[in-house]
Amino acid sequence: MNFDAYSTESLMFITTRPEIVFTHGKGAWLYDNNDKRYLDFIQGWAVNSFGHADDGIVEAMHKQASRLINPSPAYYNEPMARLAKLLTDNSAFDKVFFANSGAEANEGAIKLARKWGRKNKNGAYEIITFDHSFHGRTLATMSASGKAGWDTIFAPQVPGFPKAELNDIASVEALITDKTVAVMLEPIQGEGGVLPATREFMLALRELTRKHRLLLIVDEVQTGCGRTGELFAYQLSGIEPDIMTLGKGIGGGVPLAALLARDEVSVFEAGDQGGTYNGNPVMTAVGYEVISRMVAPGFLDGVRDSAAYLRQALLGLSEEYGFNGERGEGLLRALLLPSEIGPLIVNKARDLNPTGLLVNAARPNLLRFMPALNVTRDEIDQMIALLKQAIEASLPEGAATSAI
Numbered sequence: 001m002n003f004d005a006y007s008t009e010s011l012m013f014i015t016t017r018p019e020i021v022f023t024h025g026k027g028a029w030l031y032d033n034n035d036k037r038y039l040d041f042i043q044g045w046a047v048n049s050f051g052h053a054d055d056g057i058v059e060a061m062h063k064q065a066s067r068l069i070n071p072s073p074a075y076y077n078e079p080m081a082r083l084a085k086l087l088t089d090n091s092a093f094d095k096v097f098f099a100n101s102g103a104e105a106n107e108g109a110i111k112l113a114r115k116w117g118r119k120n121k122n123g124a125y126e127i128i129t130f131d132h133s134f135h136g137r138t139l140a141t142m143s144a145s146g147k148a149g150w151d152t153i154f155a156p157q158v159p160g161f162p163k164a165e166l167n168d169i170a171s172v173e174a175l176i177t178d179k180t181v182a183v184m185l186e187p188i189q190g191e192g193g194v195l196p197a198t199r200e201f202m203l204a205l206r207e208l209t210r211k212h213r214l215l216l217i218v219d220e221v222q223t224g225c226g227r228t229g230e231l232f233a234y235q236l237s238g239i240e241p242d243i244m245t246l247g248k249g250i251g252g253g254v255p256l257a258a259l260l261a262r263d264e265v266s267v268f269e270a271g272d273q274g275g276t277y278n279g280n281p282v283m284t285a286v287g288y289e290v291i292s293r294m295v296a297p298g299f300l301d302g303v304r305d306s307a308a309y310l311r312q313a314l315l316g317l318s319e320e321y322g323f324n325g326e327r328g329e330g331l332l333r334a335l336l337l338p339s340e341i342g343p344l345i346v347n348k349a350r351d352l353n354p355t356g357l358l359v360n361a362a363r364p365n366l367l368r369f370m371p372a373l374n375v376t377r378d379e380i381d382q383m384i385a386l387l388k389q390a391i392e393a394s395l396p397e398g399a400a401t402s403a404i
């Protein structure tokens with residue numbers, strides 16, 4: 001159907017979007033209003049852990065929706081309890097609070113750390129975060145984020161988030177004062193361009209935070225839930241943080257997020273934390289379906305296997321075109337480009353015919369890949385073939401001819 005038949009003009013402008021409307025999807029494939037199909041290596045922004053319209057997720061939603069949709073957050077429900085237990089059984093944490101978005105889970109983590117500081121550290125409230133980090137789009141999480149320009153656009157900021165540099169332990173140590181209560185980081189900076197914290201840095205951070213009795217908070221909204229080939233990315237370095245947040249992949253596509261903490265840190269008192277939809281049974285039933293499949297024997301091996309295959313394919317491509325290699329962990333990877341042609345390649349890839357490709361340029365000089373965790377080798381091969389076409393259409397000569 002013609003794009004103009006969809007009245008999108010009532011949607012508030014937040015960003016420029018292509019003139020297509022997505023109508024349905026299955027697995028690695030998305031279809032638009034013209035029935036054109038796209039191979040999807042964005043997957044709802046690293047959200048659809050099992051691809052589009054996954055049968056198990058559809059069934060979990062259906063079953064729960066026909067039983068109970070919302071008893072109110074003032075009461076327990078069965079899926080919320082079941083999912084919380086599954087998460088604590090499979091992580092270093094003892095308690096879970098469910099939220100609806102990564103930003104909301106991070107707000108909860110910030111509040112929990114500040115509350116802990118009030119009780120245990122004489123009102124210390126500062127949380128050291130990192131340059132280029134991304135923690136969400138609420139006022140506090142924007143203030144915690146290290147994105148260029150975000151310190152001023154909605155000024156005044158929420159105070160208390162001094163910024164250190166990733167993988168530079170001295171830069172963290174230099175910011176510690178008697179007001180410091182925690183250090184918060186993404187084990188891999190996703191929006192910042194798939195920049196991993198090194199194992200040595202994670203180990204040093206854990207040691208430093210222990211020494212100064214600070215909480216270590218990992219924002220695993222993007223890296224958690226199988227994305228890196230471990231259930232949670234903190235496991236890559238063998239450390240145990242005090243607080244973790246999850247979002248994106250935990251919901252397999254539906255709005256679900258979580259705040260997890262160790263017992264000693266779970267210090268909220270009645271009224272401190274809440275939210276109308278927290279622990280919604282339909283969302284937590286889906287989360288249970290997602291996590292139970294991820295902890296089933298062999299699943300994470302499959303992710304690591306696909307990741308190794310994707311890595312080799314990207315390295316091959318990089319060599320062929322003289323690019324700067326690739327980086328990442330598991331199925332969160334970036335191809336490093338020689339110049340800022342990322343956005344151009346993204347557009348060319350999407351507009352390929354008859355089959356488009358959806359990839360993201362987290363920064364202009366790289367492409368980010370975040371396929372479904374059950375992506376196949378065949379789909380990776382198809383992605384590389386499409387990407388080559390898009391790259392060739394974007395390289396200087398190609399760009400010049402196609403621009404006419």
Ligand SMILES: *Cc1c(COP(=O)(O)O)cnc(C)c1O
Nearest residue numbers: 101102103134135136190221222
């Ligand atoms: C996406 C993301 C968030 C924000 O999650 P929302 O669900 O969009 O609020 C926070 N932290 C990280 C690391 C993310 O990737």
